[in-house]
Amino acid sequence: MAVEWLKVTATCQQEITIGTGATRAFMTPTNDFIPGSVVRGALAKVWRLAYGDRQPLFRPTFDGAVRFGPLLAQGSDVGSQSVWRCKYHRNHSEPEHVDGAFACPHCGRQGITDPCPACGVPQAKAPSMCSRPGEPLKGAVAFGTQVKKVVASTAIHPDRMTALESSLFAREVFPKGTVFSGYIVGDTELNQKLREFPHVTLGGRRSVLGSVELSLDPTQAPEPIQTRGTVILRTISPTILVDDTGAPTTDVASAFPAGKVERIWGGRLTIDGTSGWHAASGLPKPGDLALAPGIVVALSGLGPDHLRGILDEGIGVRRPEGFGWLEVVEAPWRPPQRAEQGVTDPRLPDTNRPDLESFTPRELKWLAGWLRDSREWNASHYPALWDTTVGKNLNHHKRTIVRSTLETTAPGTRTALASELERS
Ligand SMILES: [Zn+2]
Numbered sequence: 001m002a003v004e005w006l007k008v009t010a011t012c013q014q015e016i017t018i019g020t021g022a023t024r025a026f027m028t029p030t031n032d033f034i035p036g037s038v039v040r041g042a043l044a045k046v047w048r049l050a051y052g053d054r055q056p057l058f059r060p061t062f063d064g065a066v067r068f069g070p071l072l073a074q075g076s077d078v079g080s081q082s083v084w085r086c087k088y089h090r091n092h093s094e095p096e097h098v099d100g101a102f103a104c105p106h107c108g109r110q111g112i113t114d115p116c117p118a119c120g121v122p123q124a125k126a127p128s129m130c131s132r133p134g135e136p137l138k139g140a141v142a143f144g145t146q147v148k149k150v151v152a153s154t155a156i157h158p159d160r161m162t163a164l165e166s167s168l169f170a171r172e173v174f175p176k177g178t179v180f181s182g183y184i185v186g187d188t189e190l191n192q193k194l195r196e197f198p199h200v201t202l203g204g205r206r207s208v209l210g211s212v213e214l215s216l217d218p219t220q221a222p223e224p225i226q227t228r229g230t231v232i233l234r235t236i237s238p239t240i241l242v243d244d245t246g247a248p249t250t251d252v253a254s255a256f257p258a259g260k261v262e263r264i265w266g267g268r269l270t271i272d273g274t275s276g277w278h279a280a281s282g283l284p285k286p287g288d289l290a291l292a293p294g295i296v297v298a299l300s301g302l303g304p305d306h307l308r309g310i311l312d313e314g315i316g317v318r319r320p321e322g323f324g325w326l327e328v329v330e331a332p333w334r335p336p337q338r339a340e341q342g343v344t345d346p347r348l349p350d351t352n353r354p355d356l357e358s359f360t361p362r363e364l365k366w367l368a369g370w371l372r373d374s375r376e377w378n379a380s381h382y383p384a385l386w387d388t389t390v391g392k393n394l395n396h397h398k399r400t401i402v403r404s405t406l407e408t409t410a411p412g413t414r415t416a417l418a419s420e421l422e423r424s
């Protein structure tokens with residue numbers, strides 16, 4: 001079997017919400033990336049429509065021989081768990097992120113020896129960043145710019161066909177035009193067949209399906225610049241590990257029998273993004289407990305063939321669905337930069353949760369209160385806001401976010417977003 005990598009580029013023709021299984025009363029969040037299981041399910045569906053599932057290549061393609069990797073939106077990246085973040089960054093002469101997989105987070109010495117031979121500080125200790133302890137990233141997807149949006153969908157009264165005021169729902173979407181990318185790894189012949197399907201609808205359980213244009217282009221397998229010495233790898237999807245008896249385990253080192261595991265960052269459990277779809281029965285599979293993405297592993301003593309095999313195959317179970325997807329890390333982690341032009345549709349209302357992350361619960365409640373006031377917000381209203389107890393203490397950056405939230409949240413979404421903020 002000849003292993004071939006396909007570069008997947010998925011362009012949303014409609015808004016899509018990727019189900020997380022975590023729907024709340026008013027707000028349906030989207031998963032932050034498209035799991036491989038969703039890509040696989042979408043391709044299997046169009047394949048069945050075209051050929052039925054008796055076509056001899058169906059089973060090998062969808063039951064194990066092809067791996068469908070996770071797709072990440074342009075302008076987003078998985079946060080490596082080897083990274084410390086400055087929680088209240090104000091001194092711009094200091095770094096906002098330091099990656100412990102490349103240098104000591106305390107003194108900056110290159111290397112990963114623990115404790116550090118230069119400063120002697122154990123690597124597990126949080127470094128001081130802007131005079132406070134740094135915070136480790138937990139493997140969540142980081143967005144460099146507003147990618148996701150909140151849109152309203154209103155329940156319609158069945159008789160009168162009018163919107164029910166009290167039945168307002170909001171859902172989080174990736175807007176039309178969002179571009180996702182990732183990989184599929186499989187046999188050349190099977191891959192060739194998959195390339196016949198340029199249009200799919202993506203979604204999953206509890207998702208709102210969206211039509212997506214798919215391009216699958218053969219590409220060179222990713223190779224590290226060098227395999228001598230220590231190679232740094234990381235997972236960009238959840239990982240499910242089991243021991244010899246089939247019981248779940250968090251022992252990441254056991255997943256790397258070749259080479260020597262020098263260090264591991266991460267091991268946090270999550271159920272996000274793990275619900276799946278069973279190809280043979282067409283039934284959804286329940287979520288599994290998985291290790292969160294962004295696990296970073298430093299490995300030494302690997303031959304080039306070992307490394308090639310690890311990248312082709314990934315680690316753990318349910319790998320065909322993109323679990324345990326590994327990539328080589330060649331440079332310290334940096335937060336994603338602004339997305340390229342044309343990634344988002346500027347007409348959509350723009351409420352952005354990533355930017356609200358720096359707000360305290362009290363500030364969010366305060367903002368929620370103003371959101372419920374659906375006046376036409378303009379510059380003349382703000383002096384009164386900045387004069388309130390909470391408003392007085394907002395810095396320029398936060399005030400800009402408050403203004404943009406009040407002025408750009410669509411009337412139909414305001415109540416739902418306010419409720420969401422109050423629950424934060
Ligand atoms: Zn800082």
Ligand SMILES: [Zn+2]
Nearest residue numbers: 104107116119
């Ligand atoms: Zn040091």
